Amino acid sequence: MKETPEKKIILIAEDEEYNYLLIEELLLELDVTLFHTKDGVETVEFCRQNPAIDLVLMDIKMPIMDGHAAAILIKEFRPELPIIAESAYALDHEIRKYGEIFDEYITKPINEDELKAKILKYINKH
Numbered sequence: 001m002k003e004t005p006e007k008k009i010i011l012i013a014e015d016e017e018y019n020y021l022l023i024e025e026l027l028l029e030l031d032v033t034l035f036h037t038k039d040g041v042e043t044v045e046f047c048r049q050n051p052a053i054d055l056v057l058m059d060i061k062m063p064i065m066d067g068h069a070a071a072i073l074i075k076e077f078r079p080e081l082p083i084i085a086e087s088a089y090a091l092d093h094e095i096r097k098y099g100e101i102f103d104e105y106i107t108k109p110i111n112e113d114e115l116k117a118k119i120l121k122y123i124n125k126h
Helices: 017-026 040-049 065-077 092-099 112-123
Strands: 009-013 032-035 053-059 083-087 106-107
Touching: 009 040, 009 065, 017 112, 032 040, 040 053, 040 065, 053 065, 053 112, 065 083, 065 092, 106 112
Parallel strands: 009 032, 009 053, 053 083, 083 106
Antiparallel strands: none
């Protein structure tokens, strides 16, 4: 019997419901399992409790704890977990600041091809 590979798991940390639904739609054809958190604290806890997560797509501007602070905490216990930052701001100094903790950076509005390419780079789906 041939084994089917398990779907990759992506956590979308995004406080805006519309943005989450858009990302969900963009990633439909990748055949991945998506989970959704709405603030940094929830995101850190979800990552602690779910070691099978393969990648986090992290909004930087979130309530309670921002994505940068959440990513720092996640990298302490999951340093190998790829985290892609998403932000409406693409200033060079911000990209340099966040580039130290995030594996990739994508700006809003999100370009579908760029998003998929960056995700596929880390989850190794062909």
